[in-house]
Amino acid sequence: MHTSLTDPPPTGTATDPTRATAGEEELEDQKAAITHLGHELRALVEATVRTAASPDTLHRVADGVRAVTSQLTGRQRSRAEIPEVDEFPTGTRIYSPVTGAGSPLAPPVQVTPTADGLVGHCTPGIAHEGPPGYGHGGMSAMLLDELMGRACAAAGTPGLTVSLQMRYHRPVPLETPLRILARVTGTDDRKIFVSGSITTQTDPDANLVTADGVFIAPDPHRTRTLFPGLQAER
Numbered sequence: 001m002h003t004s005l006t007d008p009p010p011t012g013t014a015t016d017p018t019r020a021t022a023g024e025e026e027l028e029d030q031k032a033a034i035t036h037l038g039h040e041l042r043a044l045v046e047a048t049v050r051t052a053a054s055p056d057t058l059h060r061v062a063d064g065v066r067a068v069t070s071q072l073t074g075r076q077r078s079r080a081e082i083p084e085v086d087e088f089p090t091g092t093r094i095y096s097p098v099t100g101a102g103s104p105l106a107p108p109v110q111v112t113p114t115a116d117g118l119v120g121h122c123t124p125g126i127a128h129e130g131p132p133g134y135g136h137g138g139m140s141a142m143l144l145d146e147l148m149g150r151a152c153a154a155a156g157t158p159g160l161t162v163s164l165q166m167r168y169h170r171p172v173p174l175e176t177p178l179r180i181l182a183r184v185t186g187t188d189d190r191k192i193f194v195s196g197s198i199t200t201q202t203d204p205d206a207n208l209v210t211a212d213g214v215f216i217a218p219d220p221h222r223t224r225t226l227f228p229g230l231q232a233e234r
């Protein structure tokens, strides 16, 4: 199982299949299929919020979507279950609403390490709109919360957000490639202090949104209670 924070591209995977064992190959096939469906669903979501189709067309499409949904049958993941393809808490979260290649809600953000933290790249669409043409403020908070949480995990101290101070300097343009930075700035016992920012990729010196967060590394007993799937499967 690879440990990269970067999710696989829409078609195929980043891992050389000739080096994978049988079990790993199955997981890579699963990841590729989940990614394929996520890609198509994101296109459907974006088309849904942009279309000017007639009521007849919308009703027909809604019926078609219901028929498609009914095909996703069989065993359903339980609430606390960690997907087999995931690498919690430091790697792939395939259904994350921020980074998940399999999530119709995610932009999705591609995450890579930097010298002192993480950088994320994504291009949110109209589905993530707040003010007309600009990103929803809650979406910016979600992008930063995730990247800052991942920066804690990448630094070896996974933690949960207890405080997230947001500052919105300029509106975030949609359909524009964005850069999200996150880095751990300090620790105090179980407290982890993290900063983050969102800029466009073309103007990385102009902060659109900045954030300061406090994350807490839960004690081992709390971790076992909060994440029973971690104990059962890892």
Ligand SMILES: CCCCC/C=C\C/C=C\C/C=C\C/C=C\CCCC(=O)SCCNC(=O)CCNC(=O)[C@H](O)C(C)(C)COP(=O)(O)OP(=O)(O)OC[C@H]1O[C@@H](n2cnc3c(N)ncnc32)[C@H](O)[C@@H]1OP(=O)(O)O
Binding pocket: 089, 090, 145, 146, 147, 149, 150, 153, 158, 159, 160, 161, 162, 163, 189, 190, 191, 214, 216, 217, 218, 219, 222, 223
């Ligand atoms: C193999 C190990 C796995 C460990 C996994 C751990 C975490 C992994 C989680 C995610 C990582 C994965 C990927 C990251 C991607 C996305 C992350 C997105 C982030 C989120 O989406 S996350 C969801 C929203 N988040 C919550 O759902 C938290 C709800 N919360 C709680 O569940 C508890 O809060 C808890 C358990 C966190 C701590 O509970 P607790 O009882 O252990 O801690 P306690 O209260 O004793 O506080 C200890 C010290 O923190 C200080 N403190 C408390 N609050 C503060 C605040 N607001 N500001 C400043 N300091 C604060 C106290 O003052 C005290 O300081 P002092 O000791 O100095 O007095």
